[in-house]
Amino acid sequence: MSSVMQWLSETEWSIALHESQYAYAILESVHVWALCLFVGFAVLLDLRLLGIVFRDVPVTHMIRRVLPWTKIGFAVMVLSGILLFYAIPFRTYHNVFFRAKAILLVLAGLNAFVFHNRTFRTVDAWDAVVPSPRSARMAGIASLVLWTLIVFSGRMIAYNWFDCGKRQPALISAIAGCTPEMIDPYSQ
Amino acid sequence: MMLLPLFERLEASAIGEAVRGSLWLFPVVEAFHLMGLAVIGGAILVVDFRLLGLTLRAHPVARLARDMQPWVVGSLVLMVLSGIPLFLSEAIKCYYSFAFWTKMTALIGAVIFTFTLRRVVAGAPDGRFAPAWNRAVAVTSIGLWATVGWGGRWIGFSG
Numbered sequence: 171m172s173s174v175m176q177w178l179s180e181t182e183w184s185i186a187l188h189e190s191q192y193a194y195a196i197l198e199s200v201h202v203w204a205l206c207l208f209v210g211f212a213v214l215l216d217l218r219l220l221g222i223v224f225r226d227v228p229v230t231h232m233i234r235r236v237l238p239w240t241k242i243g244f245a246v247m248v249l250s251g252i253l254l255f256y257a258i259p260f261r262t263y264h265n266v267f268f269r270a271k272a273i274l275l276v277l278a279g280l281n282a283f284v285f286h287n288r289t290f291r292t293v294d295a296w297d298a299v300v301p302s303p304r305s306a307r308m309a310g311i312a313s314l315v316l317w318t319l320i321v322f323s324g325r326m327i328a329y330n331w332f333d334c335g336k337r338q339p340a341l342i343s344a345i346a347g348c349t350p351e352m353i354d355p356y357s358q
Numbered sequence: 359m360m361l362l363p364l365f366e367r368l369e370a371s372a373i374g375e376a377v378r379g380s381l382w383l384f385p386v387v388e389a390f391h392l393m394g395l396a397v398i399g400g401a402i403l404v405v406d407f408r409l410l411g412l413t414l415r416a417h418p419v420a421r422l423a424r425d426m427q428p429w430v431v432g433s434l435v436l437m438v439l440s441g442i443p444l445f446l447s448e449a450i451k452c453y454y455s456f457a458f459w460t461k462m463t464a465l466i467g468a469v470i471f472t473f474t475l476r477r478v479v480a481g482a483p484d485g486r487f488a489p490a491w492n493r494a495v496a497v498t499s500i501g502l503w504a505t506v507g508w509g510g511r512w513i514g515f516s517g
């Protein structure tokens with residue numbers, strides 16, 4: 171996989187994105203703005219489940235009226251995110267913060283999946299109840315925590331503190347998937 | 359222009375020095391700034407979308423706006439509190455940054471607009487204002503806050 175990332179980083183478009191004066195900046199800006207829509211509305215959904223905002227609005231209304239916008243925001247984030255990754259594939263792939271973010275994204279997806287396919291199936295019984303039942307509240311809290319951590323780890327990707335080749339504990343290099351060639355023996 | 363000496367003094371402040379001297383303070387503070395951005399984004403956009411008739415149309419906008427008020431205020435406070443150390447760490451760069459001045463101007467405009475005209479329109483009973491007014495307010499709100507966001511992001515790319 172590492173060599174695939176290396177190959178990707180040498181493709182024409184990857185280099186173009188990486189070296190362009192404006193393309194990367196615009197991509198990153200789009201990613202952050204879509205964050206306002208996606209995370210912002212997702213937070214509202216979670217807060218409704220916790221019974222903190224929009225208590226008059228039935229949960230099904232929130233899901234039907236607000237969730238579609240989060241999906242649009244999410245699509246923009248995924249697209250811009252893929253392009254951001256593609257601009258610097260090798261370094262990002264070996265970045266501990268990116269790896270943490272990827273795992274957290276999977277967990278957030280799982281949380282949403284479990285909520286929609288199990289808890290939400292009983293929504294008619296608790297649509298207008300404030301706050302929602304425990305399992306729905308748990309999903310809301312998990313979502314808030316996970317997305318906060320995702321935003322946090324996403325921001326940290328830009329920093330090279332734990333890049334392969336740095337003098338650091340072997341565990342961190344292992345998490346980053348550093349290959350022996352990447353670890354500078356003279357800096358350890 | 360008397361501002362440059364002021365900005366030089368601000369950059370030399372204890373907080374500015376602390377953030378500059380630390381490897382992790384800037385990113386951590388900025389992460390809080392980013393989380394505040396996500397919350398204010400949602401809180402502002404949901405009411406603007408409602409004014410545009412894009413979401414939650416069955417619910418009075420005034421009710422939604424009232425629910426969002428503490429979150430707009432709270433996230434704004436968070437963003438200002440986190441923004442100040444970020445600014446102090448690179449005040450001179452901000453001084454010479456077109457993006458920074460654009461952001462601050464737009465921020466003042468956005469805050470004034472949000473807590474005056476928009477508050478009246480979004481707080482009114484449904485039907486009190488013609489849809490065109492609701493839409494104009496929503497578009498202005500989105501435009502002003504988007505400019506703040508644009509400026510904020512591009513400070514990072516300048517200098």
